[in-house]
Amino acid sequence: xxxxxxxxxxxxxxxxxxxxxxxxxxxxxxxxxxxxxxxxxxxxxxxxxxxxxxxxxxxxxxxxxxxxxxxxxxx
Numbered sequence: 545x546x547x548x549x550x551x552x553x554x555x556x557x558x559x560x561x562x563x564x565x566x567x568x569x570x571x572x573x574x575x576x577x578x579x580x581x582x583x584x585x586x587x588x589x590x591x592x593x594x595x596x597x598x599x600x601x602x603x604x605x606x607x608x609x610x611x612x613x614x615x616x617x618x619x
Contacts (some may be wrong), residue, residue, distance in 0.1 A: 546602045557591055 555595040573582035 550598055550602050553594060557587075557594060561587065563587075 547587040561619050566583050571579045573579055577585075605607065
């Protein structure tokens with residue numbers, strides 16, 4: 545279940561990264577930030593939060609435990 549959700553959100557974020565709807569947008573956000581820059585600033589925060597949550601909740605901890613056990617037995 546977790547893998548499916550992570551992969552789905554990853555592809556949604558990959559599609560949203562191509563913000564073709566902002567290419568010709570000359571509006572200013574807060575009066576000085578171009579719309580495309582504001583969009584990518586928000587996008588970067590969402591992507592950072594997503595990867596934090598993936599590393600926190602969906603990381604394969606058993607693989608790390610196996611690697612640690614293997615490293616200890618080798619030395």
